[in-house]
Amino acid sequence: EAQVTQNPRYLITVTGKKLTVTCSQNMNHEYMSWYRQDPGLGLRQIYYSMNVEVTDKGDVPEGYKVSRKEKRNFPLILESPSPNQTSLYFCASSFTTNEKLFFGSGTQLSVL
Amino acid sequence: GNSVTQMEGPVTLSEEAFLTINCTYTATGYPSLFWYVQYPGEGLQLLLKATKADDKGSNKGFEATYRKETTSFHLEKGSVQVSDSAVYFCALRRENFNKFYFGSGTKLNVKP
Numbered sequence: 236e237a238q239v240t241q242n243p244r245y246l247i248t249v250t251g252k253k254l255t256v257t258c259s260q261n262m263n264h265e266y267m268s269w270y271r272q273d274p275g276l277g278l279r280q281i282y283y284s285m286n287v288e289v290t291d292k293g294d295v296p297e298g299y300k301v302s303r304k305e306k307r308n309f310p311l312i313l314e315s316p317s318p319n320q321t322s323l324y325f326c327a328s329s330f331t332t333n334e335k336l337f338f339g340s341g342t343q344l345s346v347l
Numbered sequence: 348g349n350s351v352t353q354m355e356g357p358v359t360l361s362e363e364a365f366l367t368i369n370c371t372y373t374a375t376g377y378p379s380l381f382w383y384v385q386y387p388g389e390g391l392q393l394l395l396k397a398t399k400a401d402d403k404g405s406n407k408g409f410e411a412t413y414r415k416e417t418t419s420f421h422l423e424k425g426s427v428q429v430s431d432s433a434v435y436f437c438a439l440r441r442e443n444f445n446k447f448y449f450g451s452g453t454k455l456n457v458k459p
Binding site for chain 2: 270338
């Protein structure tokens with residue numbers, strides 16, 4: 236089954252404790268991206284990647300890192316999480332940006 | 348800059364009512380326009396898209412027409428069902444760019 240898999244679904248952590256949210260797709264998609272969803276603000280793009288070893292900033296990259304060492308994986312790293320990073324995070328992928336985005340089920344992160 | 352503005356929700360309708368969710372955009376050039384739907388607890392799914400002016404996207408009884416003169420992409424459905432209850436997001440992708448811009452989402456509640 237074609238899918239984008241994010242883990243974990245829920246995560247509660249404390250300020251400053253490094254964490255990684257994983258994202259994997261099984262569709263051989265070149266394009267992958269991360270979004271955060273906040274009430275009243277919709278989805279805002281954090282980072283995106285056009286292919287292996289090619290990443291670029293979205294609209295809200297501060298406080299986040301990504302890597303794309305393999306085509307299927309695109310982890311989101313928070314080196315020192317802060318409470319303002321409490322949000323619902325989505326990973327998405329597509330073959331190209333002209334194609335529809337496939338979204339993961341989301342990761343609800345709470346930073347205390 | 349690039350942005351998408353949607354009508355605020357929630358929108359509450361009775362089953363079989365007519366639905367309109369307004370979406371207007373700001374972008375240079377000729378963006379592609381999308382409607383995504385998010386069911387409770389899930390990621391977003393593409394509902395329909397249009398890639399050039401006067402194109403009409405349609406799917407599952409939903410329609411939206413790309414109106415460049417009014418920079419709009421309003422979502423319509425003639426007869427909603429309870430199963431249409433979800434959050435609807437309007438989005439754009441700028442021509443030759445790899446970033447997507449999403450509206451804030453409109454929650455639709457359909458009552459039996």
